[in-house]
Amino acid sequence: MDGRDEKSARTALFEEHRPHLRAVAYRMLGSISEADDALQEAWLRYDRTDTAEVANLGGWLTTVVSRVCLNLLRDRAARREEPLQPTGPGGESGPERLPDPLLRREGVVDPEQEVMLADSVGLALMVVMESLSPAERVAFVLHDMFAVPFEEIAPLIEKTSAATRQLASRARRKVQERPAPDRDLSRQRLAVDAFFAASRTGDLEALVAVLDPDVVLRSDGGAALARHTLVLTGAATVAGQAAMWGKLSPFARPALVNGTAGAVVIADNGRAMSIMAFTVVDGAITEIDVIADPERLAAFDLSAFRDRPADDRPARP
Structure with a gap:
């Protein structure tokens, strides 16, 4: 040779x-x-x-x-x-960074991702591993x-x-220490759809109902809190962000985020606004992880989600 x-x-x-x-x-x-x-x-x-x-x-x-x-x-x-220590009710310190999510459209097979996520390594588990x-x-x-x-x-x-x-x-x-998430993807999607539907209509009662009482929301904070993670806890506190969720929901496209039901939010002008991962336990959302930093979003290939038809969204009035 x-x-x-x-x-x-x-x-x-x-x-x-x-x-x-x-x-x-x-x-x-x-x-x-x-x-x-x-x-x-x-x-x-x-x-x-x-x-x-x-x-x-x-x-x-x-x-x-x-x-x-x-x-x-x-x-x-x-x-x-x-x-950074976030301010406001329900705020607490979080990990310095949220892990990178793995994204794909529902129904699309990605053999390499299947290897990477063979043990259902959801984004919330990756957050725990950061500690x-x-x-x-x-x-x-x-x-x-x-x-x-x-x-x-x-x-x-x-x-x-x-x-x-x-x-x-x-x-x-x-x-x-964290409860095992629901494995049924359709059950996960029902909870995520309900979250966006309640957000879109501003129905706080319905929004609280789909959230676990001790729900945890983590966000990289976008450009304002770059390199630090904002953490909010409690259904009332997270639902209190309903105005923000309501603005995002019309642009949310269904996505699999580390193999679980989530969403990619893309504005009509094609600008990526956020990637949202949800953890669902017993039909209720227990954790929400949000990537909103423009620099991080720019590193992801979101072309597969930009061509989704306007009526193919998680949020339904």
Whole structure:
């Protein structure tokens, strides 16, 4: 095999593992661009390493990507600032950033997303994972989501196997504190449709009825609160934003956000206004995550949602 053929064969082997590696990186980082950067770094390390004697190339590549992600998480933690304290009733501090959502139209199959979301990694779960320490997150993602043995994870995070097991257990408890969302997509969509319908008509009573009493709303705040997350809690407080929801609802297009019912809000002039992810438990909305920062919205390809007909909206009077 000449040099070009060998290069082509090595590239093909890496590409076979790319969907899995991207899923690992996305779940660890919660950032699409950083996940792609991690894969590029992993490719560079693979390209300059002789892997002829590597018995399990997939496992080796997973370790390389995980190490790159761990370094990125540690860098992120080191430069993290105190989040802005929002004002107003029901406000509380939130994570510095909301994770990047994965978007697609309902009824459209995306094989790569299916790999990335094989365990129903909703955006709300990704938010919880933002609260984990770098070592906790790596241990939890690799063991609980990809079944990597603790003995293989321990050297990566420079812990013993027992300590690694404890880190994953602690992360698991944090994740399991939140109630399990409804799996039925039609049940999710009913709640989201009801939310937009009540918002559009200004029916506060109907809006409160579709919200869990302890609903949590998180928003990146748009340009006004860039890099910080605003958090509002309680059905009355969230419903109190009905005027804003009412303005958005006529422009909301149905979308799957990390595999769950959500919406992409696009004005008539084609300007993206927000991406909204909903968590529905027992038919009630328990969490709403809103991406409204124009710079973040500009990074998403929303062309699939701009051509939706005007009457194909979640909100129905």
